[in-house]
Amino acid sequence: MGDLLIINVQIPGSTEDGECQSVLIQEGKIVSFSPAQAHMSSDMPRVDGGGRPLRAGLIDLHIHGIEKWLFESGPEALVQGVNALAKYGVTTVLPTLYRVMDEDQIQLLSLLADAVSDCSKVNVPGFHLEGPFLKLSGAGARTREGDVAYLDRLIEAARGKVSAMSISPDTPGILPVIRHLVKHDIEVFMTHTQASVDQTLAAIDAGARHATHFYDVFPVPERTEPGVRPVGCVETILADPKVSVDFIADGIHVHPMAIKMALAAKGGQGVILITDANIGAGLGDGVYQTPWGYPIRVKENNAARIELPSEPRHGCLAGSALTMPRGIANLRRWLDVPEDQVWAMGTGNPARRMGWENKGGLSVGADADLVIWDDDDQGLRPYKTIVGGKLRYEAG
């Protein structure tokens, strides 16, 4: 199973422009690259790329939902939503949860964990729990003091399927939580924080290695002297080469200049693209119902916004409506860096952060999580998505 021959694809960066190759996949892994004519007589199942570019599949480490599905609303939404991501060229995802860590919802966390095995079209190594040990709420995220016993309850409820947890360095009692996460091999992301330099250094020292939706819910620290620019967790994170950062590259949750600054500080490998997408992402312009008691309006190149014309919060941000291909397209437009470096922000860099050695790249022995792209004036969109050597999406 997972045997496939991909013919007629260009491998950007390795083949000459216009020159096509074949990729042989066995048992879900890339076995070889060869000139276009090789294997032509083989009777293996095959996919014809028609001369289009082939790249490693996209990896989204922070996403709550897509189209009409909010992952944490139940097993059905989780499975449908995750499987829909193949259409967006996403081959590995950490479904991100923020409300089901509440005491009265822990049972739902177990039901979601049990449903992961039905997410057959896209790899789900585990969940990203955004909270509950956060300092600042916002976008539905919960706040709670550090509590290792409660953390153990969450990990157990999630059947151990926790790949990352977002915490705030300024949450009281957070350091034992961070150390416990490291012990369980769970990546520690920092976010929802106004931490000081010292609090951030302590979190990094305990094992935090990444900041998620950097700049969004990272308010400016309190000023201590008139005219002196305050310095806090943002600067501490930028200054530490051990720590990577990710951005919602929609141009609304963060200014493109902050991404350029992070690239200058971290280099090409330390910056990651996420969507933080939610209900409405991927849908066309329109107004959509949500489970949160208000509808949202989605507009192209905008985030999702609350649609309640008679209320003051009308028009406020209700979440990200970004998709990974649109994020890549935005980064290509904004950043003056080589094309491969932009793609790495959605492929190799997240894989490296998570320690997934066989993902995020095109090499012999790598997992065959691959996307053949249409990339023309009509935009960047997947033509075929292959996950573990199996065709999981085809356009049209």
Ligand SMILES: [Zn+2]
């Ligand atoms: Zn989020």
